[in-house]
Amino acid sequence: MLARLRAAGRITEKDAATARELRERVRRAVTALFGRVEILAMPTVPVVAPPLGARTLVLDGTPVDVRAALLAYTSPWSVLGLPAVSLPAGLVDGLPAGLQLVARPGAERLLLAAAARYAHAEPVPDGPTTQA
Numbered sequence: 001m002l003a004r005l006r007a008a009g010r011i012t013e014k015d016a017a018t019a020r021e022l023r024e025r026v027r028r029a030v031t032a033l034f035g036r037v038e039i040l041a042m043p044t045v046p047v048v049a050p051p052l053g054a055r056t057l058v059l060d061g062t063p064v065d066v067r068a069a070l071l072a073y074t075s076p077w078s079v080l081g082l083p084a085v086s087l088p089a090g091l092v093d094g095l096p097a098g099l100q101l102v103a104r105p106g107a108e109r110l111l112l113a114a115a116a117r118y119a120h121a122e123p124v125p126d127g128p129t130t131q132a
Contacts, residue, residue, distance in 0.1 A: 023079060023080065026076075026080065027080050027081075030080060030082070031104065034103075034104035034107075038103065038104075038107070038110060039101050039102065039103050039107075039110065039111065039114050040101070040102040040103075041099060041100070041101055042073060042099075042100050042102075043073060043089075043097065043098065043099065043100065044073060044074060044086040044089075044097075044098030044099065044100040045069065045070050045072070045073055045074075045098065046059060046069060046072055046073060047059060047069050047070075048092050048093050048095045048097070049095040049096060050066050050069075050070075054066050057069060073100060074086070074100065077100075077102050081105060082102055082103065082104065082105060083102070083103050083105070083107065083108045083111050084100055084101065084102040084103075084111070085100070085101050085111060085112070085115045086098045086099070086100045086101075087099045087100075087101070087115055087118055087119055099118065101114055101115055101118070
């Protein structure tokens with residue numbers, strides 16, 4: 001935590017202005033996307049749960065900070081001010097996985113309704129299915 005605070009102290013006004021400009025460009029692009037879809041669905045994190053106490057893990061052959069990996073798919077929505085929710089989505093390699101739903105600003109009711117529908121949906125049966 002202290003290291004992050006020290007790093008924040010080194011951010012210049014120019015750096016902050018550049019970051020705000022980038023955030024606004026991304027926000028406009030995402031807002032345009034919500035003109036075509038109501039909700040985005042994606043994994044909550046890009047990896048299975050790391051071992052307790054792990055500080056790094058390998059992602060696509062590259063060592064990555066565990067904290068950065070675990071926040072990679074959730075932080076952008078927070079920075080953009082978009083409502084998001086994470087739901088249990090079963091197991092991957094015996095470890096819990098999450099489904100993240102994201103909606104446009106002001107669509108919290110839609111997001112929570114979709115989350116509730118998912119949470120109460122019947123599980124998909126294992127194995128092949130046939131249709132009559």
